[in-house]
Amino acid sequence: MSTASSHASPEKGAEPPASDNAGGCRDLGELLIRRGGEKYAFCRGKFVLDVPAGCETVPCSALCEADCFNRIVDRYGAAFPNADRRAVVSLWTLYYFSTLTINTALAWLELRRLLPISLDETSVCLDRETGVPMAFLVHSLGQRRELGIHEAMHPLLRQHIEPLASAISAHTRISTKLLWGNAAGYLDWIVEEAGRQSRPALAAEGAPLFQDAVFPDGAKNPLCGTLRAMTDENGVAFKRRKVCCLRYCLPAIGGCGQTCPLPEGRQ
Template identity: 45%
Template sequence: MDDLLARAEPALAGYLTGKLRLDAPPGDEVMDCRDLFTTSGFDSTIARLAARYPDTDRRAVVSLWSLYYFSTLTIAPVVLWRRLGLVLPLALEETSLVATPESGMAKAFVLAGTGNIVPGLPITAALAPMIEGHLRPAIDFLSGHCRLSPRLLWCNAAGYLNWIVRELDPGNDEAEGLALFAKTLPDGSDNPLHGLIKPLPNADGNAVLTQRKVCCLRYMVPGVGGCGEACPLPLGRQ
């Protein structure tokens, strides 16, 4: 996958190197994603990160974990769709998590295959396996098991998706990838990504920053800090 990313977007290739793989790195911890989002699978994974912050609200720790998970999962597939028309197998049952041993945080994902080139496929269709087959069940589990708002978790994913879509088409408010945030999905149901990221106009009225609709709580984790102006809460901007 790294050679495809280097060809698709050289400026981001270094940042994305190793995030998507076809085989597990020797000696690394790997877990099937469908097993991860079970009570035993998730509790054993998050326990390592929670041990670092014993006096912190567990919801904030889980949210922080999800930020790493979602960024590792979502950014590279958008690049490969936008630049190469590549559609990847990203459903839970098609992916495995490579976790950092010390923290349990996402390091990479092992995919079941290389995917297929489908020129001209809309982003909503190209990323449906990831959004409906991976993000939705993962968020449903985390929300119920960890008592986190689904909107907070969808917002964690939306922040990275919004950033990369705009990064690939800078200054284009009609960028094709922004269809990902339409009010409804192609089947007419409500889109959980809609309205979670809003532009912040500057003094000239131009949108130069974006702000989350729901705080991710990361400011509650000692030593991590908030999101600056992207946070909707004053405490998170410190």
């Protein structure tokens, strides 16, 4: 494993990043589609300046309070009566972290936009009926910056996921390693997908997020070691988690296939 190093943003070239002006756009997904086309249509409506229809908003910082978090998970868990609560909590965070990490990473990699994404700046938009995280409400679509990848992802990793994972772990029976694994799976996927679908340099830029054992300030990087590169019997490369997300414990959900570290989760 390497230690954190200075990874500068890609130099300006034939495809300049978006300007600071969002052109009146109120949806990050629309900016991504303007930049990269319909391959980013799945981002539409996920990071927005207006509350989506059918949703209620909760400040992300409030999720650090046990009462608030448990009320939301209880509502979500009604779909899984008598299920292992750890698995219910984990699955809820998979929805949360997928939307959070994928869109924040693309905002940086494709648009060079540093989003206001710390816990205190963001609200999660929940389905009123189920409590499923549907989107994030932000106060702006960010500003263009010239930063290295660790600096660019600092608000996401150090000011949002880190305190939230610690809080959730404190008032549930889920380890922070499991929660970081949930975030890592989606972040790793979108970094590699951006490299495949857009420019290989984007995947190379994001790789240190998982390769560097420590952050630039010397703090341990909890993303490092969460995923292990492997090859199946047909020579196809894949990533396997270090810690199981427990989703296989929920009825009608099933496991993660070869990604799961547990044999029972691969069925």
